[in-house]
Amino acid sequence: NQRGVISGMLNLSRNLGLITGSSVMGAVFAFAARTSDITSATPGAVENGFQITFVVAGGLAVFALSIAVINHIVLTRSFPREGAI
Numbered sequence: 001n002q003r004g005v006i007s008g009m010l011n012l013s014r015n016l017g018l019i020t021g022s023s024v025m026g027a028v029f030a031f032a033a034r035t036s037d038i039t040s041a042t043p044g045a046v047e048n049g050f051q052i053t054f055v056v057a058g059g060l061a062v063f064a065l066s067i068a069v070i071n072h073i074v075l076t077r078s079f080p081r082e083g084a085i
Contacts, residue, residue, distance in 0.1 A: 029053045 033049030035041040041049075 025053055025057060028056050 029049040029052075030036060030038075032052035033041050033045040035045055038046070
């Protein structure tokens, strides 16, 4: 019973993250392309929008990776494995 609740919470958080991330990246693209109507945007504006959106996404990925690495280091120092040197 508890596994079902945990699974549901994980799926909910994953879906909310996907929806929020898609909306934020769309807003970043629209801001970087300086247009609200993509059909009237120039190719240069679309290129700029893509470049800035990918830079922001890459920065977020590096930030998340650094948090995971720091968390791993802290946990392994706090709770060393039995039999580890």
